[in-house]
């Protein structure tokens with residue numbers, strides 16, 4: 001559906017996306033740091049120019065004597081069929097904890113769409129959320145299920161976007177509610193995917 | 208009006224603006240649907256100032272299966288399922304809402320300057336000492352409410368807290384002490400009572416008045432019937448005259464007195480309020496220091512606030528989740544699980560599951576079109592403007608959500624209503640659309656058909672190879688373009704009109720000129736299409752057919768059903 005604008009010659013030698021065993025598609029032009037701290041749920045797309053800052057995580061506590069080294073802490077966990085569009089930065093937020101600034105692991109749910117040129121520092125984004133282009137999700141904001149963030153919105157720090165609401169503006173205000181049919185429908189050609197709906201078809205179309 | 212194209216908006220037929228156009232000859236048309244044209248006066252005009260209140264995306268519309276009609280916010284009623292705070296997401300019982308108002312009583316406050324949520328922040332002792340060197344309360348931790356968006360904090364109104372909990376109580380206490388203190392300061396003048404106090408006094412006064420004049424609390428204090436309503440009902444059953452009627456005969460109602468004096472909440476204007484002080488402040492701090500009306504309306508405490516420096520944090524307003532009922536038959540058409548944050552529905556009758564869905568796309572797209580909402584790259588091509596007088600062909604697809612084959616009749620005015628008249632022709636306005644199947648059937652048929660009927664891929668191939676395979680086939684009048692199991696596509700020809708009015712020899716009056724002037728969004732080409740769907744359905748055993756008695760309702764019998772509605776198809780903006 002959406003062909004990359006890169007010249008064809010480049011694509012013929014190498015595909016733009018690396019596909020993992022679980023069907024995640026990660027652009028070769030994405031910037032991923034702290035790979036070991038990032039979890040992708042499968043069938044998730046990370047597009048070109050996306051920065052995933054998995055390196056910003058809570059330092060693991062030193063292993064006690066005789067114990068095994070603790071496994072890596074998760075900095076960013078992204079669910080299934082979620083799409084992170086081009087040039088978006090995903091950066092776990094910080095919080096003062098026991099007198100020290102530590103990073104809070106960020107959780108993003110399933111079927112979340114994040115538009116291009118956005119900056120994501122929220123504590124969590126639940127499933128079936130639509131984030132428009134050029135948005136800023138400030139540190140520690142919480143975006144609940146089936147909500148919609150209009151393009152060019154700045155969600156202020158610590159704000160909660162309740163389930164099923166539409167927010168917009170700088171700073172974001174609750175402007176209304178999504179329809180009762182949010183995420184429903186689609187399924188036909190030209191409208192395989194709808195906002196808040198199942199994004200598997202969109203993920204499949206990304207090549 | 209929409210900003211991305213193509214778009215489809217559906218109009219609920221409940222408004223006079225969107226009522227059905229009369230078919231040419233009602234009897235014949237219903238037996239054998241033929242194409243019918245609508246003239247411009249009858250057509251729904253998407254440019255009408257009222258149209259925006261009638262057009263909805265399909266996912267916002269519901270359907271009443273008792274009345275067999277589309278339902279929109281105008282023709283459903285809402286009832287509150289629960290109240291909740293959008294910040295802490297706690298449910299607030301309706302008794303608390305009635306008693307304490309529609310604001311969160313936990314520690315949820317919004318910035319009075321920018322509406323962002325305020326956070327309880329501990330301020331360090333050093334800062335505290337610098338800011339307020341004379342403060343003797345050293346050693347204790349100090350907290351403020353702070354906005355992390357615009358940096359406003361309660362320090363600006365000189366409010367700070369001793370503990371991070373029970374913010375509401377602390378805030379109320381500080382407000383009280385401050386307002387009563389100021390009253391003493393200006394007691395030489397007429398003490399102007401604050402808005403809050405005035406409101407409280409007025410409420411008390413009128414409550415007393417109502418109790419005195421309307422109904423005594425309990426006429427029989429010793430009786431087991433505690434509520435007057437209960438008592439009235441008992442009296443109604445056993446006595447001849449109702450409790451109220453008895454009372455009316457006994458005493459003539461006294462006219463209600465109005466409030467007088469400060470104690471009862473009345474405030475009067477006095478010319479010698481300290482206007483000069485306000486003027487001086489305005490002179491020294493300027494316009495930027497004054498509050499906007501939005502800030503004043505953020506909370507009742509800020510209603511009379513003139514300067515931003517005096518704004519008080521506003522408690523977060525509660526929100527509701529509502530169930531929807533059909534206005535005419537009172538059946539519930541949408542109801543969520545009554546739990547904060549749950550998006551699960553107990554009942555949900557979506558219009559998209561009952562009425563055919565329309566979508567439109569260019570026949571020969573110059574750029575591959577995707578759903579405009581799924582903007583994946585920042586360098587997406589700008590949406591192309593439509594050239595006036597250039598014929599363009601579009602594919603209009605009608606998808607059937609029903610399990611029966613549906614007969615569709617489309618009608619559109621030959622020229623679009625509004626200031627810019629574009630010509631529209633639907634090449635095949637009458638056809639059938641196959642039934643929708645189970646999801647599994649659909650998946651199977653999609654996998655077998657994808658190779659042959661994947662128009663998108665064909666178009667993509669054509670644009671890659673440069674061949675004009677897709678343009679080999681010419682759309683023909685009266686023929687459908689494409690058909691899948693539950694969708695049918697037809698071709699629509701559109702000739703965008705010119706934004707400039709046609710030249711005329713007769714000089715125009717000023718009024719005519721002003722009339723012809725284009726306003727915002729007049730360049731948007733939107734095509735109103737009236738869709739009529741007819742189908743036959745079998746009455747299932749045990750199902751009652753309400754409102755359709757004339758058809759009969761025996762199990763196994765066929766019943767004719769019909770829906771009709773206007774759809775506004777957003778095509779694009781016309782180049783000037």
Ligand SMILES: [Zn+2]
Nearest residue numbers: 219221279282
């Ligand atoms: Zn309606």
Ligand SMILES: [Zn+2]
Nearest residue numbers: 292295311315
């Ligand atoms: Zn709250």
Ligand SMILES: [Zn+2]
Nearest residue numbers: 318321354357
């Ligand atoms: Zn603020």
Ligand SMILES: [Zn+2]
Nearest residue numbers: 271274533536
């Ligand atoms: Zn009804």
